Amino acid sequence: MLLGTHHVVIICSDYQRSKAFYTQVLGLKIIAEHYREQRDSYKLDLALPDGSQIELFSFPNAPKRPSYPEAQGLRHLAFKVNDIDEVVNWLRSNDVECEAIRTDEYTNKRFTFFNDPDDLPLELYQIK
Incomplete structure (x- = not known):
């Protein structure tokens, strides 16, 4: 059965700006950072104190996701x-x-x- 949350993935529009926000403002620690040349994409693994993680991704020209407070989904x-x-x-x-x-x-x-x-x-x- 489920034991807890391992990670949440966030796709950002500006990798450097989001990296600074999650590490410098929210204080999350970097576990690993990888640039994937074939996808022109970064993957940043960030640690939360309880052991869970946030994976921050960047993709060129990723479409915006409409977000409304009571829309279906996360x-x-x-x-x-x-x-x-x-x-x-x-x-x-x-x-x-x-x-x-x-x-x-x-x-x-x-x-x-x-x-x-x-x-x-x-x-x-x-x-x-």
Whole structure:
């Protein structure tokens, strides 16, 4: 049976900009980085503290994916945090806009949303 999430894949429009966002702003560690000449594509493996990974890909002329909050399919990627106020302040100090922090009516946990450089919706979810 399933044991957890191993990785999530993100295809970006500007590899260097997204690499800087995920490593410098979000603080993810690089596991491996590969340039695939035959595809003119980068693959960047990034580690999250719980052992899961984000694979960041670039492809020339990749089509944009329409994203609407309630469209079918994957809606957003959520990151666990201990102190949401600290992370939101860090993001804002790096010119990343965040929505107002809300409280989940079912769990009483605090959360907010922000976007990566390609407007992929990302969530912070306070676990404590």
